[in-house]
Amino acid sequence: MPILGKLLKEGIKLRKSIEQEKKTPFDLQKKQLLQLLSSAKQTAFGTHYNFKDIIHAIHNSKGDDLSFYEAYRESVPTFDYDTIYNEWWHRARKGEKDVCWKGPVKYFALSSGTSGSSSKHIPVTKAMVKAIHRTSIRQILSLSNFKDLPSKLYGKGMVMLGGSTHLNRKGAFFEGDLSGITASQIPFWFQHFYKPGKKIAKKTDWNSKLDEIAEKAPKWDVGFVVGVPAWIQIMMEKIIERHNLNHIHEIWPNLMVYTHGGVSFEPYKKGFQKLLGEPITYIETYLASEGFIAFQTHPNSNMRFVLNNGLFYEFVPFTEDNFNTNGELIRNPKTYMIHEIEENKDYALLLSSCAGAWRYLIGDTVRLTNREKSEMIITGRTKHFLSLCGEHLSVDNMNKAVELVANECNIDVKEFTVAGIPHENLFAHKWYIGTNDKVDLDVLKSKIDNKLKELNDDYAVERSAALKEVYVETLPTDVFLNWMKMKGKEGGQNKFPRVLKSNQYQEWENYLNQHYRTTV
Structure with a gap:
């Protein structure tokens, strides 16, 4: 049965997607902050920072009154990774419950970042896994906006090339790549479409995984590929070499969509197209270790913030007033909600999430390109820029x-x-x-x-x-x-x-x- 049919059969509701279309970004984010604070008010973090008072301020605010946001800013400081981990998240890694989010944290995503740590340990709660799955479903449903895609596509397989689903057990929790964590918990109804399948996905050796994918590739009727550009390109090159092909469409004639994220696709596009036998549709996503932030909903458009699914956004102007020369956030920076920011200016992104991140600097810089539609692009990293002498190269x-x-x-x-x-x-x-x-x-x-x-x-x-x-x-x-x-x-x-x-x-x-x- 096609993917869309499965979604409808399983009773997937479109309420969240419709809500984002009908309500303003301010109303959506105000409601989202209330939900997050309400869920975490009994945690150690929520008690320490008086979430109940902020919740009260939200309930008492009317219209476009921002006093509730001022209360949130005044009560809760901003955090980078080292600060929030050393003060809070390390307790959850030791098995303590109700630290920054209700209940225990069963998973931690390993993320290589620009902080002082060689690998960051980002909490991934049950609520976050569900939120990522919900946004993934919304993205699949948005494919109907891409009018050139035929209906037969929705019955084809989806190759999702990510980290190993064989997670490392560390006492009370498991750790691994976020893509491995989410793939290990894909809904049962999606497993028929998911490639390379559970057995290959568990492999921890990258080259062995690629060899087996290349071997099995002729047996799959693939319509979609999903993953970081560099690794998807290597996979396709290996399949082409293994089966002595001219291009990937000789083995996957129904391949029509590549969903990419993690880095800008443009530097890879020229080499990627050499592996194809015909044009395909490219769709961009913004899935960070901290949550599924945005995805492209229409052709020839930028990605759209997901405003009502477990994430509250704040924006810090990426200027010398808020960041030092090492790209580190100063104390008490000026922050804004999404409806306050200007188009075509760079902002560093702060997240509060259903995984227990609060006013957390994820390290990305973004630019709003369409205020009405909440569309954006990723412009870089707070620490991945060059400004030795004022050149401000992003x-x-x-x-x-x-x-x-x-x-x-x-x-x-x-x-x-x-x-x-x-x-x-x-x-x-x-x-x-x-x-x-x-x-x-x-x-x-x-x-x-x-x-x-x-x-x-x-x-x-x-x-x-x-x-x-x-x-x-x-x-x-x-x-x-x-x-x-x-x-x-x-x-x-x-x-x-x-x-x-x-x-x-x-x-x-x-x-x-x-x-x-x-x-x-």
């Missing part, structure tokens, strides 16, 4: 420049990263471009530099002042992939960092000197 700038230059040079760039380094008494940027194609380095350097000048006025100014030089080095794609493997971050939701800072830059340089530059 990941969004970098992605766009690489995409444009790759097209002009007719090369396939699968990975890249950049670092800010000292140069004489001033500064320089050093780019590492992952491509297996030959390209003139001087041309590549000039084009990247010029594109960034066009995209970013501050960069253009500083290139004539303190940012004295740009260096570019090309590397085979495998160099990036082997680095990820060495770090134990192969597959799943892992991504290569777009910006290397301090110790990470030195580690990368040492790795290149030891494992690559000595052999070329």
